[in-house]
Amino acid sequence: xxxxxxxxxxxxxxxxxxxxxxxLPGAALGLHAVSGERRIAGRAVTVDLVEAEGAGAxxxxxxxxxxxxxxxxxIIVVAHHGRSHVAGWGGVLSAGAVARGSxxxxxxxAVRDLDEARQFGLTVYAATSVPVTARTxxxxxxxxVPVEIAxxxxxxxxxxxxxxxxxxxxxxxxxxxVLAIAERIAAKEALMxxxxxxxxSMATVMSADYETMLDRxxxx
Numbered sequence: 001x002x003x004x005x006x007x008x009x010x011x012x013x014x015x016x017x018x019x020x021x022x023x024l025p026g027a028a029l030g031l032h033a034v035s036g037e038r039r040i041a042g043r044a045v046t047v048d049l050v051e052a053e054g055a056g057a058x059x060x061x062x063x064x065x066x067x068x069x070x071x072x073x074x075i076i077v078v079a080h081h082g083r084s085h086v087a088g089w090g091g092v093l094s095a096g097a098v099a100r101g102s103x104x105x106x107x108x109x110a111v112r113d114l115d116e117a118r119q120f121g122l123t124v125y126a127a128t129s130v131p132v133t134a135r136t137x138x139x140x141x142x143x144x145v146p147v148e149i150a151x152x153x154x155x156x157x158x159x160x161x162x163x164x165x166x167x168x169x170x171x172x173x174x175x176x177x178v179l180a181i182a183e184r185i186a187a188k189e190a191l192m193x194x195x196x197x198x199x200x201s202m203a204t205v206m207s208a209d210y211e212t213m214l215d216r217x218x219x220x
């Protein structure tokens with residue numbers, strides 16, 4: 001199974017725990033699904049947005065190059081730097097992402113045209129939504145460059161997982177060890193759930209061993 005497939009089989013909590021065990025940042029706080037509710041996993045195609053004033057003329061509309069470069073097993077990741085007064089993503093872009101088979105979109109800030117994104121079946125994670133256009137307000141500084149998403153540095157090609165609990169990023173050069181730890185954590189928690197369903201007491205299932213689980217993973 002590919003790294004993206006293995007990642008998609010996990011949830012963000014197990015991956016976040018694995019990142020914790022390795023003392024790596026990765027959880028992008030404050031982002032949630034605003035269109036679609038499915039789990040998405042893939043590799044980041046990055047975009048960095050800036051204020052239009054003083055930025056000079058834009059050669060193209062924001063995010064278009066990233067959409068054209070996207071496809072299966074990719075997620076478009078837009079650094080909108082927490083802006084909530086203007087959208088950093090819209091409906092025509094959503095149509096393009098779906099046409100190219102992108103797994104979804106993550107925007108660190110506001111988006112718009114969510115009715116269209118939902119109609120197209122595109123999964124979008126963002127901080128909020130607004131109807132205000134980016135035109136004349138926000139432009140693309142660059143794409144396929146390192147960006148910061150909710151305090152997490154993301155390189156082009158890094159791995160992304162998003163679900164009902166939030167969004168996590170995994171550095172591409174650490175994906176194998178993060179996946180290995182996350183899969184062990186998920187397997188242990190599956191066994192714990194089975195014990196709970198069998199009627200074992202919570203105090204026994206979630207003993208002191210559970211509290212030190214990440215420390216043990218880090219020392220393996």
